[in-house]
Amino acid sequence: MELTGRVIVVTGAARGIGRALAKRLASEQPEALIVADIDGTGAASLAKEVNGTSVQCDVSREADIERLVHEVESVHGRIDIFCSNAGIAVGGGPEAKDADWQRIWEVNVMSHVYIARHVLPGMLARREGYIVGTVSAAGLLNHFFAAPYGVTKAAALSFFEWLAIVHGDEGIRVSCLCPQGVKTDMLAREVSQLGIEFLTTGALEPEAVADAVVKGMGDERFLILPHPEVAEYFRRKADDYDRWLRGMRRLRTSLLSSAR
Numbered sequence: 518m519e520l521t522g523r524v525i526v527v528t529g530a531a532r533g534i535g536r537a538l539a540k541r542l543a544s545e546q547p548e549a550l551i552v553a554d555i556d557g558t559g560a561a562s563l564a565k566e567v568n569g570t571s572v573q574c575d576v577s578r579e580a581d582i583e584r585l586v587h588e589v590e591s592v593h594g595r596i597d598i599f600c601s602n603a604g605i606a607v608g609g610g611p612e613a614k615d616a617d618w619q620r621i622w623e624v625n626v627m628s629h630v631y632i633a634r635h636v637l638p639g640m641l642a643r644r645e646g647y648i649v650g651t652v653s654a655a656g657l658l659n660h661f662f663a664a665p666y667g668v669t670k671a672a673a674l675s676f677f678e679w680l681a682i683v684h685g686d687e688g689i690r691v692s693c694l695c696p697q698g699v700k701t702d703m704l705a706r707e708v709s710q711l712g713i714e715f716l717t718t719g720a721l722e723p724e725a726v727a728d729a730v731v732k733g734m735g736d737e738r739f740l741i742l743p744h745p746e747v748a749e750y751f752r753r754k755a756d757d758y759d760r761w762l763r764g765m766r767r768l769r770t771s772l773l774s775s776a777r
Protein backbone atom coordinates (compact mmCIF):
# COMPACT_ATOMS: atom_id res chain seq x y z
CA MET A 518 0.00 0.00 0.00
CA GLU A 519 1.16 3.52 -0.77
CA LEU A 520 1.75 5.19 2.62
CA THR A 521 1.83 8.87 1.69
CA GLY A 522 -1.29 10.90 2.48
CA ARG A 523 -2.75 8.29 4.83
CA VAL A 524 -4.51 8.61 8.17
CA ILE A 525 -2.46 6.40 10.47
CA VAL A 526 -2.88 5.32 14.10
CA VAL A 527 -0.12 3.63 16.12
CA THR A 528 -0.72 2.21 19.61
CA GLY A 529 1.98 1.67 22.22
CA ALA A 530 3.73 4.58 20.54
CA ALA A 531 5.33 6.24 23.57
CA ARG A 532 8.30 3.87 23.63
CA GLY A 533 10.14 1.09 21.90
CA ILE A 534 8.96 -0.36 18.60
CA GLY A 535 5.79 1.77 18.50
CA ARG A 536 7.78 4.96 18.89
CA ALA A 537 10.26 4.01 16.16
CA LEU A 538 7.40 2.92 13.88
CA ALA A 539 5.50 6.18 14.39
CA LYS A 540 8.64 8.18 13.61
CA ARG A 541 9.30 6.10 10.50
CA LEU A 542 5.70 6.46 9.30
CA ALA A 543 5.88 10.23 9.92
CA SER A 544 8.63 10.40 7.29
CA GLU A 545 6.12 9.02 4.71
CA GLN A 546 4.14 12.28 4.90
CA PRO A 547 0.86 10.96 6.21
CA GLU A 548 -2.22 13.16 6.16
CA ALA A 549 -2.49 12.56 9.91
CA LEU A 550 -0.53 10.52 12.44
CA ILE A 551 -2.22 9.67 15.72
CA VAL A 552 -0.03 8.21 18.44
CA ALA A 553 -1.80 6.43 21.30
CA ASP A 554 -0.42 5.02 24.52
CA ILE A 555 -1.48 4.28 28.09
CA ASP A 556 1.34 6.72 28.92
CA GLY A 557 -0.35 9.93 27.79
CA THR A 558 2.68 12.10 28.59
CA GLY A 559 5.02 9.91 26.53
CA ALA A 560 2.56 9.91 23.63
CA ALA A 561 2.18 13.70 23.83
CA SER A 562 5.93 14.27 23.70
CA LEU A 563 6.24 11.99 20.63
CA ALA A 564 3.29 13.73 18.96
CA LYS A 565 5.19 17.04 19.23
CA GLU A 566 8.24 15.47 17.59
CA VAL A 567 6.32 13.95 14.67
CA ASN A 568 3.78 16.72 14.19
CA GLY A 569 1.04 14.28 15.13
CA THR A 570 -1.80 14.04 17.62
CA SER A 571 -1.61 12.09 20.84
CA VAL A 572 -4.36 10.13 22.55
CA GLN A 573 -4.11 8.58 26.00
CA CYS A 574 -5.59 5.11 25.61
CA ASP A 575 -5.49 1.77 27.38
CA VAL A 576 -5.85 -0.71 24.51
CA SER A 577 -7.27 -3.38 26.84
CA ARG A 578 -10.38 -1.21 27.42
CA GLU A 579 -12.89 -1.38 24.61
CA ALA A 580 -14.33 2.02 25.55
CA ASP A 581 -10.88 3.62 25.05
CA ILE A 582 -10.50 2.01 21.60
CA GLU A 583 -14.03 3.00 20.60
CA ARG A 584 -13.33 6.60 21.63
CA LEU A 585 -9.97 6.64 19.81
CA VAL A 586 -11.48 5.33 16.55
CA HIS A 587 -14.50 7.62 16.83
CA GLU A 588 -12.35 10.72 17.46
CA VAL A 589 -10.00 10.02 14.54
CA GLU A 590 -12.85 9.22 12.13
CA SER A 591 -14.77 12.34 13.21
CA VAL A 592 -11.78 14.61 12.61
CA HIS A 593 -10.18 12.94 9.57
CA GLY A 594 -13.11 11.06 8.04
CA ARG A 595 -11.35 7.67 8.05
CA ILE A 596 -8.53 5.50 9.33
CA ASP A 597 -6.39 4.04 6.53
CA ILE A 598 -3.77 2.25 8.58
CA PHE A 599 -4.05 1.02 12.17
CA CYS A 600 -0.87 -0.31 13.78
CA SER A 601 -1.97 -2.34 16.79
CA ASN A 602 1.39 -2.49 18.47
CA ALA A 603 0.93 -2.14 22.25
CA GLY A 604 1.77 -5.28 24.16
CA ILE A 605 3.13 -6.51 27.47
CA ALA A 606 5.19 -9.46 28.67
CA VAL A 607 4.42 -11.86 31.51
CA GLY A 608 6.84 -14.68 32.30
CA GLY A 609 6.46 -18.10 33.88
CA GLY A 610 4.08 -20.98 33.27
CA PRO A 611 0.83 -22.19 34.79
CA GLU A 612 1.96 -20.90 38.18
CA ALA A 613 1.76 -17.28 36.95
CA LYS A 614 -1.08 -15.50 38.75
CA ASP A 615 -4.56 -15.57 37.19
CA ALA A 616 -4.58 -11.78 37.29
CA ASP A 617 -1.39 -11.70 35.18
CA TRP A 618 -2.80 -14.23 32.68
CA GLN A 619 -5.98 -12.17 32.47
CA ARG A 620 -4.13 -8.88 32.02
CA ILE A 621 -1.86 -10.17 29.24
CA TRP A 622 -4.86 -11.77 27.50
CA GLU A 623 -6.63 -8.41 27.52
CA VAL A 624 -3.63 -6.39 26.32
CA ASN A 625 -2.08 -8.86 23.84
CA VAL A 626 -5.26 -10.37 22.38
CA MET A 627 -8.48 -8.50 23.17
CA SER A 628 -6.96 -5.15 22.16
CA HIS A 629 -6.68 -6.45 18.57
CA VAL A 630 -10.26 -7.73 18.69
CA TYR A 631 -11.56 -4.34 19.91
CA ILE A 632 -9.52 -2.51 17.28
CA ALA A 633 -10.84 -4.73 14.48
CA ARG A 634 -14.38 -4.41 15.84
CA HIS A 635 -14.23 -0.62 15.64
CA VAL A 636 -12.05 0.08 12.57
CA LEU A 637 -13.42 -2.59 10.25
CA PRO A 638 -16.85 -1.03 9.62
CA GLY A 639 -15.27 2.13 8.14
CA MET A 640 -12.60 0.19 6.25
CA LEU A 641 -15.11 -2.29 4.83
CA ALA A 642 -17.42 0.52 3.73
CA ARG A 643 -14.52 2.04 1.75
CA ARG A 644 -13.21 -1.41 0.75
CA GLU A 645 -9.77 -0.29 1.82
CA GLY A 646 -7.74 -0.39 5.01
CA TYR A 647 -4.61 -1.84 6.55
CA ILE A 648 -4.33 -3.43 10.00
CA VAL A 649 -0.78 -4.12 11.14
CA GLY A 650 -0.45 -6.17 14.31
CA THR A 651 2.70 -6.37 16.34
CA VAL A 652 2.87 -10.01 17.33
CA SER A 653 6.28 -11.63 17.94
CA ALA A 654 8.34 -14.58 16.77
CA ALA A 655 6.92 -16.10 19.97
CA GLY A 656 3.56 -16.28 18.19
CA LEU A 657 5.13 -18.69 15.68
CA LEU A 658 7.74 -20.41 17.85
CA ASN A 659 6.59 -20.00 21.48
CA HIS A 660 8.78 -18.69 24.33
CA PHE A 661 10.71 -21.00 26.68
CA PHE A 662 10.40 -18.77 29.69
CA ALA A 663 7.04 -17.09 29.22
CA ALA A 664 3.95 -19.23 28.56
CA PRO A 665 1.53 -16.29 28.98
CA TYR A 666 3.50 -14.37 26.36
CA GLY A 667 3.83 -17.26 23.88
CA VAL A 668 0.18 -18.27 24.26
CA THR A 669 -1.24 -14.76 23.80
CA LYS A 670 1.02 -14.02 20.83
CA ALA A 671 -0.07 -17.29 19.15
CA ALA A 672 -3.70 -16.29 19.76
CA ALA A 673 -3.06 -12.82 18.32
CA LEU A 674 -1.44 -14.33 15.22
CA SER A 675 -4.45 -16.61 14.78
CA PHE A 676 -6.81 -13.63 15.01
CA PHE A 677 -4.87 -11.67 12.37
CA GLU A 678 -4.83 -14.76 10.13
CA TRP A 679 -8.60 -14.94 10.49
CA LEU A 680 -8.95 -11.28 9.54
CA ALA A 681 -6.75 -11.80 6.46
CA ILE A 682 -8.72 -14.89 5.38
CA VAL A 683 -12.17 -13.46 5.94
CA HIS A 684 -11.66 -9.85 4.85
CA GLY A 685 -8.71 -10.06 2.43
CA ASP A 686 -11.01 -10.10 -0.60
CA GLU A 687 -12.87 -7.03 0.69
CA GLY A 688 -9.89 -4.71 0.44
CA ILE A 689 -8.56 -5.24 3.97
CA ARG A 690 -4.79 -5.71 4.19
CA VAL A 691 -3.37 -7.42 7.27
CA SER A 692 0.25 -7.83 8.35
CA CYS A 693 1.80 -9.36 11.44
CA LEU A 694 5.13 -8.13 12.68
CA CYS A 695 6.96 -11.09 14.25
CA PRO A 696 10.43 -10.08 15.42
CA GLN A 697 12.73 -11.88 17.82
CA GLY A 698 14.66 -9.63 20.21
CA VAL A 699 14.35 -5.86 19.75
CA LYS A 700 16.37 -3.46 21.88
CA THR A 701 13.59 -1.87 23.93
CA ASP A 702 12.65 -1.55 27.61
CA MET A 703 10.63 -4.78 27.29
CA LEU A 704 13.72 -6.78 26.29
CA ALA A 705 15.87 -5.10 28.96
CA ARG A 706 13.29 -6.03 31.63
CA GLU A 707 13.17 -9.62 30.40
CA VAL A 708 16.95 -9.98 30.47
CA SER A 709 17.21 -8.52 33.96
CA GLN A 710 14.39 -10.76 35.30
CA LEU A 711 15.63 -14.00 33.73
CA GLY A 712 19.35 -13.42 33.95
CA ILE A 713 19.58 -15.03 30.50
CA GLU A 714 20.94 -13.05 27.62
CA PHE A 715 19.26 -15.32 25.08
CA LEU A 716 17.31 -12.85 22.99
CA THR A 717 19.88 -10.09 23.03
CA THR A 718 21.99 -12.09 20.56
CA GLY A 719 20.90 -10.74 17.22
CA ALA A 720 18.58 -8.18 18.81
CA LEU A 721 17.69 -5.36 16.41
CA GLU A 722 17.31 -1.65 17.00
CA PRO A 723 13.64 -0.59 16.92
CA GLU A 724 14.45 1.66 13.93
CA ALA A 725 15.53 -1.39 11.88
CA VAL A 726 12.25 -3.09 12.80
CA ALA A 727 10.31 0.01 11.75
CA ASP A 728 12.10 -0.05 8.37
CA ALA A 729 11.13 -3.72 7.97
CA VAL A 730 7.48 -2.88 8.71
CA VAL A 731 7.39 -0.14 6.09
CA LYS A 732 8.99 -2.47 3.55
CA GLY A 733 6.54 -5.28 4.47
CA MET A 734 3.59 -2.91 4.12
CA GLY A 735 4.86 -1.78 0.72
CA ASP A 736 4.90 -5.44 -0.36
CA GLU A 737 1.64 -6.18 1.53
CA ARG A 738 3.22 -9.26 3.11
CA PHE A 739 1.22 -10.99 5.85
CA LEU A 740 4.30 -12.01 7.85
CA ILE A 741 6.88 -9.31 8.46
CA LEU A 742 10.03 -10.99 9.74
CA PRO A 743 12.81 -8.52 10.56
CA HIS A 744 14.88 -11.57 11.63
CA PRO A 745 14.74 -13.66 8.42
CA GLU A 746 15.92 -16.84 10.23
CA VAL A 747 12.47 -17.00 11.88
CA ALA A 748 11.02 -18.13 8.52
CA GLU A 749 13.43 -21.10 8.51
CA TYR A 750 12.59 -22.03 12.16
CA PHE A 751 8.90 -21.86 11.33
CA ARG A 752 9.44 -24.09 8.27
CA ARG A 753 11.28 -26.65 10.39
CA LYS A 754 8.43 -26.65 12.91
CA ALA A 755 5.89 -27.33 10.15
CA ASP A 756 8.12 -29.99 8.55
CA ASP A 757 8.54 -32.11 11.68
CA TYR A 758 6.81 -30.87 14.83
CA ASP A 759 8.31 -33.56 17.10
CA ARG A 760 11.85 -32.92 15.89
CA TRP A 761 11.29 -29.21 16.42
CA LEU A 762 10.04 -29.83 19.98
CA ARG A 763 13.14 -31.95 20.74
CA GLY A 764 15.35 -29.15 19.42
CA MET A 765 13.52 -26.57 21.54
CA ARG A 766 13.96 -28.75 24.66
CA ARG A 767 17.70 -29.07 23.96
CA LEU A 768 18.06 -25.32 23.40
CA ARG A 769 16.15 -24.51 26.60
CA THR A 770 18.36 -26.86 28.64
CA SER A 771 21.53 -25.37 27.22
CA LEU A 772 20.32 -21.81 27.87
CA LEU A 773 19.47 -22.68 31.47
CA SER A 774 22.86 -24.29 32.06
CA SER A 775 24.68 -21.32 30.52
CA ALA A 776 22.80 -19.00 32.94
CA ARG A 777 23.99 -20.88 36.03
Ligand code: NAD
Nearest residue numbers: 529531532533534555575576603604653698699701702703
Ligand atom coordinates in the same frame (compact mmCIF):
# COMPACT_ATOMS: atom_id res chain seq x y z
P1 NAD B 1 8.00 -1.42 25.37
O1 NAD B 1 7.61 -1.92 26.72
O2 NAD B 1 9.33 -0.83 25.15
O3 NAD B 1 6.89 -0.39 24.84
C1 NAD B 1 5.52 -0.74 24.89
C2 NAD B 1 4.67 0.51 24.80
O4 NAD B 1 3.30 0.07 24.90
C3 NAD B 1 4.92 1.46 25.98
O5 NAD B 1 4.95 2.79 25.51
C4 NAD B 1 3.72 1.21 26.89
O6 NAD B 1 3.35 2.35 27.67
C5 NAD B 1 2.64 0.84 25.88
N1 NAD B 1 1.55 0.06 26.48
C6 NAD B 1 1.67 -1.00 27.33
N2 NAD B 1 0.45 -1.41 27.71
C7 NAD B 1 -0.46 -0.61 27.08
C8 NAD B 1 -1.87 -0.53 27.07
N3 NAD B 1 -2.61 -1.36 27.81
N4 NAD B 1 -2.47 0.42 26.31
C9 NAD B 1 -1.72 1.27 25.56
N5 NAD B 1 -0.38 1.27 25.55
C10 NAD B 1 0.25 0.33 26.29
O7 NAD B 1 7.80 -2.69 24.43
P2 NAD B 1 8.26 -2.96 22.91
O8 NAD B 1 9.40 -3.88 22.96
O9 NAD B 1 8.33 -1.71 22.13
O10 NAD B 1 6.99 -3.82 22.46
C11 NAD B 1 6.04 -3.37 21.51
C12 NAD B 1 5.38 -4.60 20.91
O11 NAD B 1 6.39 -5.41 20.30
C13 NAD B 1 4.69 -5.50 21.93
O12 NAD B 1 3.49 -5.99 21.39
C14 NAD B 1 5.69 -6.62 22.14
O13 NAD B 1 5.09 -7.80 22.58
C15 NAD B 1 6.26 -6.74 20.74
N6 NAD B 1 7.56 -7.40 20.64
C16 NAD B 1 8.65 -6.94 21.30
C17 NAD B 1 9.88 -7.59 21.18
C18 NAD B 1 11.13 -7.13 21.89
O14 NAD B 1 12.11 -7.88 21.94
N7 NAD B 1 11.17 -5.92 22.41
C19 NAD B 1 9.97 -8.72 20.35
C20 NAD B 1 8.84 -9.17 19.68
C21 NAD B 1 7.63 -8.50 19.82
